[in-house]
Amino acid sequence: MEYLLEQIASYRKEIEGYQISNPQQLEEFRIKFLGTRGLTKSLFAEMKNVPNEKKKEFGQVLNDFKQFAEKKFEHAKASTGNNQSSDNEELDLSLPGDAIQIGARHPITLVRNRMVSIFQRLGFSIADGPEIEDDWHNFTALNLPENHPARDMQDTFYIHQKPDWLLRTHTSNVQIREMQKGKLPIRIICPGRVYRNETVSARSHCFFHQVEGLYIDENVSFADLKQTLYFFVKEMFGKDVKVRFRPSYFPFTEPSAEMDISCFICEGKGCRICKHTGWVEILGCGMVHPAVLENCSIDSNKYTGYAFGMGVERPALLLYDVNDIRLFSENDARFLKQFGSAV
Ligand SMILES: [Zn+2]
DSSP: OHHHHHHHHHHHHHHHHOOOOSHHHHHHHIIIIISTTSHHHHHHHGGGGSOHHHHHHHHHHHHHHHHHHHHHHHHHHHHTTSOTTOSOOOOOTTSOOOOOOOOOOOHHHHHHHHHHHHHHHTTOEEOOOOSEEEHHHHTGGGTOOTTOGGGGGGOOOBOSSOTTEEEOSSTHHHHHHHHHTTOSSEEEEEEEEEEOOOOOOSSOOSEEEEEEEEEEETTOOHHHHHHHHHHHHHHHHOTTOOEEEEEEEETTEEEEEEEEEEOTTTTTSOOTTTTTSSEEEEEEEEEEOHHHHHHTTOOTTTOEEEEEEEESHHHHHHHHTOOOGGGGGSOOHHHHGGGTTOO
């Protein structure tokens, strides 16, 4: 009996170390340990020589050994490809891994980042403010008192329970908040989302993005404004793009202008994008109205400043030749993933 147990232990060791890497070796293993003339069978045959009182114990050891050998066989069978239905598929480390889905930056983010980085190089710092704003910061402080007709051009969404609250129509509220801090000079760029009560169409949406700039110091002139914007246009749209200023009206700037750039799709010849004029309107600008400075407790006799504001969507439409503004907010991965390599 002791001798048999020792023998079983040594067979176990042999099975543990048994190398099976092909069907032939698998068959050799089967014949040696599990075949009709194999070792397991011959061990069972020894049962008759075991004393009766030890038979139960020996039977248990034998059964364990048999299961051990069968388990080794089944494992080896699966890994040598003899059993297609097995769960234990061989691990092939040479297979390529599952591709990780890498997101793309949103086209609006790409264009906004480009705009912001150009002004940052000129020394502008980024300022931020709330999208839910009160009437004073969005309108009144900007020289748009209640009942001012220019308010109609910037109809927005109001909060029913708080009639004084609204969704900001421009990022100029950030300019007001910065001016109120009273730390001069101010040289900021304000990127952000704004809202208008507009019918949603291919050309306009009830929300869009703006980048506004503000520079207030002593002796700031319209020439500084023009030079800054010239630099911006060349960096943003290319060295060959022409610029023109048209007189305009905004309540918060005086004098005011709108700036157009020559259409870089048709190079000024006229196309669908520029409505065959050769020019595309890109931003509004002007010298900060003295009343706005005074509203923010800045001495308008000592300080002057310029401000400008532009949408992000329109340049994005132009730069990427997109024909519908709604695509930017539909969250359609087929559209968005096309910008994976865009800059
Ligand atoms: Zn054109």
